[in-house]
Amino acid sequence: MSETPLLKVNDVSKFYGNRIGCRTVSFELWPGEVLAIVGESGSGKTTLLNCISTRLMPTTGSVEYHMRDGAYRDLYRMNEAERRSLMRTDWGFVHQNPADGLRMTVSAGANVGERLMAVGDRHYGNIRSTAVDWLQRVEIDEGRIDEQPRAFSGGMRQRLQIARNLVTGPRLVFMDEPTGGLDVSVQARLLDLVRGLVHDLGLAAIIVTHDLAVARLLSHRMMVMKDGQVIEHGLTDRVLDDPREAYTQLLVSSILQV
């Protein structure tokens, strides 16, 4: 791993009026590292993810990102065009509901190709062959390249969304409950695929999940949130095998009993 963090999150808090979304969260993320944010519904996971990925402005705090040119930039001080360019090139965002991350009325190939065009690729043949390659990588039959995602199953849509996000070679991918809402067998296949891709591409990722099995399988480190705060943070195996906080112990034991 590199000696410089990719992301430095400093004291990020978000309040919705009087209500706490998340409070004084700080951590660093390293290139190639996968961090899971876990916790019950309402604990602040999505708020934190949205703040870090600049989809939401925090009330206080800063997030610095290590740009490709080697400089750190405060994400909240970037202008809209700079942020959008980062989102299109260096970042991916995989939504729980694929319809939020795909264009449902254009073809699968166009969904993947569109991101390439957004980063300046204009050669139709290249775009098409890269799209074919990516469909294969996410295990979608290339014969379905001209079909719209409306015609795909939930698992296929999610795999297509992943292809669309990864085609531009991002360094950091945000995932919000990527396997939520899928059947258990479909989840298992998707998790295997995500794990392989993240590993092969050396991606850094921040994954929000309420499912500790997802955290176990995908992440190196995890943060446990409760009432908007991070109450435990450590290597995933350590946190799950030897939780220090009573609340984490409860979370882990409730899963084991299922």
Ligand SMILES: Nc1ncnc2c1ncn2[C@@H]1O[C@H](COP(=O)(O)OP(=O)(O)OP(=O)(O)O)[C@@H](O)[C@H]1O
């Ligand atoms: N737009 C909003 N306006 C007001 N309060 C909000 C808003 N979004 C979230 N909250 C509140 O912030 C807190 C954290 O919510 P958040 O959605 O971040 O939690 P979560 O852990 O992601 O939950 P879930 O797993 O259900 O999505 C909750 O108390 C929630 O009610």
